[in-house]
Amino acid sequence: MSHPTGKTALVTGASRGIGRAIAERLAADGAEVAVHYGTNKEAADETVSAIRRVGGRAFPVCAELGVEGDIDRLFGELMAGLDGRPLDILVNNAAVITYEATIEQATPEQFDRLVAINVRAPFFIIQRALPILRDGGRIINISSGVTWFATPEVVYGMTKGALNVLGRSLANSLGPRGITVNTVSPGITDTEMNSWLHTNDGAISGVASMTALERVGRGADIADAVAFFASGDGRWVTGQTLEVNGGLFLGPKTPSW
Numbered sequence: 001m002s003h004p005t006g007k008t009a010l011v012t013g014a015s016r017g018i019g020r021a022i023a024e025r026l027a028a029d030g031a032e033v034a035v036h037y038g039t040n041k042e043a044a045d046e047t048v049s050a051i052r053r054v055g056g057r058a059f060p061v062c063a064e065l066g067v068e069g070d071i072d073r074l075f076g077e078l079m080a081g082l083d084g085r086p087l088d089i090l091v092n093n094a095a096v097i098t099y100e101a102t103i104e105q106a107t108p109e110q111f112d113r114l115v116a117i118n119v120r121a122p123f124f125i126i127q128r129a130l131p132i133l134r135d136g137g138r139i140i141n142i143s144s145g146v147t148w149f150a151t152p153e154v155v156y157g158m159t160k161g162a163l164n165v166l167g168r169s170l171a172n173s174l175g176p177r178g179i180t181v182n183t184v185s186p187g188i189t190d191t192e193m194n195s196w197l198h199t200n201d202g203a204i205s206g207v208a209s210m211t212a213l214e215r216v217g218r219g220a221d222i223a224d225a226v227a228f229f230a231s232g233d234g235r236w237v238t239g240q241t242l243e244v245n246g247g248l249f250l251g252p253k254t255p256s257w
């Protein structure tokens with residue numbers, strides 16, 4: 001695969017989970033990575049250190065999303081780290097889920113917070129990034145399989161559906177600049193967002209049994225797909241949503257009749 005050597009990347013929510021795996025993979029491929037986080041400085045520092053330990057380049061970018069001034073703060077720190085260089089790769093990964101935000105229980109405050117972090121922030125991050133994003137650059141948004149399978153956490157699913165729509169439209173608008181826009185849609189992946197995997201007996205085996213490849217996803221499984229879209233080899237793929245889930249809900253393995 002032709003790797004983004006010498007390029008720059010911003011990965012939001014890169015302190016932990018899938019975002020950390022994406023940051024580590026893009027850095028391993030040669031990009032200098034802006035490791036964005038909201039509040040967990042220790043985790044972000046650990047991601048930056050892990051990248052540097054193996055010879056990669058990274059710097060932290062702190063900005064809590066979904067609060068007043070979030071985009072200004074993020075770009076203030078990003079621009080300082082880039083020091084005049086353009087951005088090549090933008091990965092909108094940071095998001096939150098509120099398990100109580102069901103049709104019965106969601107409050108307007110929960111709804112607004114989910115939309116602010118999961119939809120408003122990526123939209124305005126892209127808007128602010130466009131002037132510094134190099135022609136031929138890459139935008140990758142992290143969505144979710146909950147855009148096509150039903151879950152009770154409907155507000156979270158709605159926010160991810162918005163990203164799928166955003167991706168198609170942006171790909172068309174930004175095509176003349178050679179910028180590709182794609183959406184990676186993880187299945188059930190073992191991160192702190194899914195701590196229920198480790199607190200409910202049978203959750204891990206239950207998820208494995210719903211998946212063709214018979215295990216729970218790992219951050220690196222998602223990061224490797226993102227790396228393809230970020231690479232030169234992804235140059236002719238835009239406006240697509242890729243399900244990266246080990247074959248989740250493909251159907252029964254043996255007929256039940």
Ligand SMILES: NC(=O)c1ccc[n+]([C@@H]2O[C@H](COP(=O)([O-])OP(=O)(O)OC[C@H]3O[C@@H](n4cnc5c(N)ncnc54)[C@H](OP(=O)(O)O)[C@@H]3O)[C@@H](O)[C@H]2O)c1
Binds near residue numbers: 013017
């Ligand atoms: N895990 C899954 O099964 C799964 C499935 C489908 C889609 N996804 C999607 O994959 C992406 C990553 O999920 P994950 O499971 O890796 O999540 P995670 O382990 O909970 O990590 C979330 C990351 O986002 C950052 N973040 C959260 N809220 C933020 C805010 N308000 N401002 C700034 N940063 C914030 C966190 O920063 P701090 O460390 O500073 O808190 C952290 O780096 C998300 O878009 C998620 O919706 C996950």
